[in-house]
Amino acid sequence: MSAPLADQLDIVIPTIRNLDFLEEWRPFFQPYHLIIVQDGDPTKKIHVPEGFDYELYNRNDIERILGDKAWAISFKDSACRCFGFMVSKKKYIYTIDDDCFVAKDPSGKPINVLEQHIKNLLTPSTPFFFNTLYDPYREGADFVRGYPFSLREGIPTATSHGLWMNIPDYDAPTQARMDEWDCLQTCWGPHAFPHSIPARQHMVKPRERNQRYVDAVMTVPKGTLYPMCGMNLAFDRDLIGAAMYFGLMGEGQPIGRYDDMWAGWCTKVICDHLGVGCKTGLPYVWHSKASNPFVNLRKEYKGIFWQEEIIPFFQNLTLSKTSTNVEQCYLELAELVRKGLGHIDPYFSKLADGMVAWIEGWRLLNPPAASA
Numbered sequence: 590m591s592a593p594l595a596d597q598l599d600i601v602i603p604t605i606r607n608l609d610f611l612e613e614w615r616p617f618f619q620p621y622h623l624i625i626v627q628d629g630d631p632t633k634k635i636h637v638p639e640g641f642d643y644e645l646y647n648r649n650d651i652e653r654i655l656g657d658k659a660w661a662i663s664f665k666d667s668a669c670r671c672f673g674f675m676v677s678k679k680k681y682i683y684t685i686d687d688d689c690f691v692a693k694d695p696s697g698k699p700i701n702v703l704e705q706h707i708k709n710l711l712t713p714s715t716p717f718f719f720n721t722l723y724d725p726y727r728e729g730a731d732f733v734r735g736y737p738f739s740l741r742e743g744i745p746t747a748t749s750h751g752l753w754m755n756i757p758d759y760d761a762p763t764q765a766r767m768d769e770w771d772c773l774q775t776c777w778g779p780h781a782f783p784h785s786i787p788a789r790q791h792m793v794k795p796r797e798r799n800q801r802y803v804d805a806v807m808t809v810p811k812g813t814l815y816p817m818c819g820m821n822l823a824f825d826r827d828l829i830g831a832a833m834y835f836g837l838m839g840e841g842q843p844i845g846r847y848d849d850m851w852a853g854w855c856t857k858v859i860c861d862h863l864g865v866g867c868k869t870g871l872p873y874v875w876h877s878k879a880s881n882p883f884v885n886l887r888k889e890y891k892g893i894f895w896q897e898e899i900i901p902f903f904q905n906l907t908l909s910k911t912s913t914n915v916e917q918c919y920l921e922l923a924e925l926v927r928k929g930l931g932h933i934d935p936y937f938s939k940l941a942d943g944m945v946a947w948i949e950g951w952r953l954l955n956p957p958a959a960s961a
């Protein structure tokens with residue numbers, strides 16, 4: 590089994606469950622180092638299957654390591670995974686949820702997600718001009734006629750966003766059952782959701798399973814945001830790691846399950862500013878669990894409203910030319926968030942503080958290499 594970059598990539602797994610899912614991944618993951626971020630009760634013992642090389646961090650470890658900055662790492666939300674990004678010493682990160690398993694391609698071959706993500710990260714991105722044959726660097730593809738030769742070199746790739754067979758990453762209103770939807774409408778009134786949410790017949794899809802395998806990888810165009818899901822995600826820590834903060838979610842926060850979305854919006858505007866790319870598409874994982882849409886809606890509810898203002902904020906912001914590295918961009922972005930979103934809710938000022946504390950924590954654990 591191929592294990593490319595085994596010494597340059599860490600696998601980060603947030604968990605409140607057990608890690609038996611690793612048995613199915615063993616052929617692909619065993620050569621790699623795992624960073625397990627145990628959420629919830631730190632006294633609970635998490636069993637890691639034999640034979641894996643790993644480090645495990647619980648809440649007590651996060652408090653011990655980060656001290657007065659630990660508050661910026663979420664508790665009781667998968668957002669805690671970003672602590673693993675911070676403590677890693679490797680160039681690449683792959684993060685996966687513990688209810689994601691090995692998917693099969695149309696030929697029935699098990700998919701080696703790391704092999705595909707690494708191919709995505711090691712080949713250039715093309716955000717400035719869309720290639721209609723998708724990723725031109727894949728076997729059997731190329732740039733199509735009319736694609737400017739001056740743009741064919743592409744730019745470095747910072748993130749590789751994989752997808753999911755079976756349970757798609759839908760939001761709660763889309764995932765809810767009809768009866769649940771009726772109950773929610775009754776509980777919260779007929780105007781419970783922003784006008785932008787289509788009528789329920791277009792939404793409630795509790796039984797919808799993604800069975801469509803699309804054999805494509807594409808670059809997200811410059812200036813376009815995308816809903817980055819943390820379930821099956823790889824990135825280059827050197828190019829974008831310092832912006833992969835998954836925000837303030839979970840216990841004590843007014844919002845949850847917008848952790849990866851927040852990181853996706855922040856990283857995309859910074860990638861566009863710094864001239865690095867984001868890809869989405871292959872590889873697929875098999876997502877096995879649908880979390881409870883009722884619980885999810887309670888966590889997502891404010892986000893469903895707020896994102897109608899957050900998205901235009903990110904679409905219209907410009908980072909200054911003096912921000913020439915990820916940390917500078919992220920600190921500038923934190924102040925833009927404070928000014929530009931603070932009117933929505935005091936949460937955003939606290940989130941801006943969290944973004945600053947994240948960079949302080951990042952610098953604490955990733956000091957610049959001593960100049961040779």
Ligand SMILES: O=c1ccn([C@@H]2O[C@H](COP(=O)(O)OP(=O)(O)O[C@H]3OC[C@H](O)[C@H](O)[C@H]3O)[C@@H](O)[C@H]2O)c(=O)[nH]1
Nearest residue numbers: 603604605606628665666667686687688819820849880
């Ligand atoms: O409080 C928590 C809850 C969960 N986790 C770990 O996070 C991973 C995702 O959890 P789960 O599979 O239950 O949630 P989903 O609805 O499928 O996840 C999607 O939405 C939330 C996130 O954005 C996630 O990335 C999305 O895929 C899993 O490993 C849990 O063990 C946690 O650490 N703390």
Ligand SMILES: [Mn+2]
Nearest residue numbers: 686688878880
């Ligand atoms: Mn899941």
